[in-house]
Amino acid sequence: MLEGAKSIGAGAATIASAGAAIGIGNVFSSLIHSVARNPSLAKQLFGYAILGFALSELIALFALMMAFLILFAFRFFSKKGKLAGAPV
Template sequence: MEGLTGSINVLGYGLAALGPALAVGMIFAAYINGVARQPESRNLLQPIAILGFALAEALALFGLVLAFIN
């Protein structure tokens, strides 16, 4: 039964990683859209985009850690 539990954990991580992956795509799409519309806003939007990227990736790493905890 332990093998089945491990497989479910990995499947759960794979599904949990979809959310942060989509979030990163939406964050950078909004950043590129904002800079394309108003190039002078680059210095304001870039730190916000990088912070959003870091937080979204932290969720994926947190999910990875939880997948390995029994």
Template sequence: MLEGAKLIGAGAATIASAGVVTGIGNVSSVRLHSVARNPSLAKQLFGYAISGFALTEATALFASMTASLTLSVS
């Protein structure tokens, strides 16, 4: 019973991966639209996009860490 609950918890923690993929796509899309509207801000927007990617990827790392910790609890 406990093993099944651990697997369900780890699976629920990995659902955040879908949100990460959506977030990265959103950051890319918004940057593309912004550069298309104002090309002179491309360098500044690149820095903002990298920050957005980093924060989004941090969510994926926290989710995978949570899933691995859930599975390693005895």
């Protein structure tokens, strides 16, 4: 039962990766439109695009970290009511 709940929680945590992918697509789509509108600002806009990419990717990496923590690091209570792994 606990393993199933952990799997569902980890799966729900990785849904944020879809949002990060949409955000990255929006960043570079806006970059292409902006450079097409004003090519002289391409160098400056590219720096802002990389910053936006990094911040969007940070969300995905944070979600992946949370999924791994849910699956492998969090030790909830055992069947006897004590912390799992605690000395007896």
